[in-house]
Amino acid sequence: xFITFEGPEGSGKTTHANLLKEYLQNxxxxxxxxxxxxxxxxxxxxxxxxxxxxxxxxxxxxxLLLYEAARAQHIAERxxxxxxxxxxxxxxxxxxxxxxxxxxxxxxxxxKVHWLNEFATEGLMPDLTFIMDIAIKDGLEKARNSSRAKxxxxxxxxxxxxxxxxxxxxxxxxxxxxxxxxxxxxxxxxSNSIDxxxxxxxxxxxxxxxxxxx
Numbered sequence: 001x002f003i004t005f006e007g008p009e010g011s012g013k014t015t016h017a018n019l020l021k022e023y024l025q026n027x028x029x030x031x032x033x034x035x036x037x038x039x040x041x042x043x044x045x046x047x048x049x050x051x052x053x054x055x056x057x058x059x060x061x062x063x064l065l066l067y068e069a070a071r072a073q074h075i076a077e078r079x080x081x082x083x084x085x086x087x088x089x090x091x092x093x094x095x096x097x098x099x100x101x102x103x104x105x106x107x108x109x110x111x112k113v114h115w116l117n118e119f120a121t122e123g124l125m126p127d128l129t130f131i132m133d134i135a136i137k138d139g140l141e142k143a144r145n146s147s148r149a150k151x152x153x154x155x156x157x158x159x160x161x162x163x164x165x166x167x168x169x170x171x172x173x174x175x176x177x178x179x180x181x182x183x184x185x186x187x188x189x190x191s192n193s194i195d196x197x198x199x200x201x202x203x204x205x206x207x208x209x210x211x212x213x214x
Contacts (some may be wrong), residue, residue, distance in 0.1 A: 016130065034078060134171075
């Protein structure tokens with residue numbers, strides 16, 4: 001089973017992905033937790049290029065193609081092999097992120113991004129997606145605090161440095177995605193406590209695993 005976590009910057013994806021991994025392992029599942037961009041040595045190198053604040057002149061098409069390149073390598077080298085051995089794969093961001101960030105927020109168009117996603121993923125899509133919803137200013141503050149030590153920038157990595165309107169568009173893009181793919185996507189309100197959100201995630205995951213016969 002393939003599970004992804006999505007959401008705006010600082011929305012708690014990584015925290016809840018780690019908690020879900022721990023929960024599933026405690027219940028006897030083999031789990032591979034990974035992230036995008038990244039997950040393999042080559043893809044992690046691409047991640048460094050994408051998030052480096054010094055690359056602030058990056059063209060939006062260059063950005064999209066770098067994300068897709070990292071994704072293609074990630075799938076071939078890590079995600080597909082893990083799924084083929086019946087592991088539960090949990091990924092912090094995946095193809096939906098490109099639809100929202102590059103297709104909607106960058107204005108490149110959802111159809112173009114869907115086509116490139118299809119090419120990069122060879123048609124692989126998550127079975128279950130959790131979309132974490134958080135107030136933009138709250139999320140950015142958390143994200144930038146987390147990034148400060150790595151990038152030595154108060155305003156965060158290259159994506160976190162985008163203006164508030166960009167990040168508002170990202171949030172609305174994810175909400176749109178949740179409505180469009182109700183069978184796969186679950187929108188979770190991060191104004192609730194971590195324990196309440198995690199309980200909901202675990203409940204939905206268990207139901208999905210039962211449905212998939214795991």
